[in-house]
Amino acid sequence: MKMPRIECESCGRGIAAGPVAGRPSKGRVWRHDPPQRSTVHGDALVSCHGSLAIVDLPLPTQQLELAVDETPDDDSSETLPLF
Template sequence: MKLPKAHCPRCSRPIAARPVPGRISKGRLWRHDDTGVLRIPGEPLVSCPGSLEMIEMPLPARQLELDVSELPCADVVDDEMTAALF
């Protein structure tokens, strides 16, 4: 599943956002590294303070749109082919 991207309120990078169950318009950002912190081997990872923060989802409850003109059988008008799409 491809997740929508939202800008982190702390580092303003586009980060994938997952929806929160029961709240269509809200989501949480995936964990991501802070841009200004260097990774030191053997030291603990430091995430951006905006990781896992509650945000407004960019496009809540948007249905996937399918362009049927690009399908290989777009020029075929047949009830059997139409039923295969559903």
């Protein structure tokens, strides 16, 4: 699955964002290092402050909307409950 790339709000890098369960228009930015981690922090593992943030995904991942007919059926008075 190809994931959309989102610009990290903290460091400005283009990072992949995976979908968040139950929220079709939202994604979570993957964990990533700040651009100059090795010069500032040496060999320490330091994540960017924008890692794992929840962001809006681009439009191709919208939830499908179904058209619902709002007119009631004339035969609804003859239906019996099952339980």
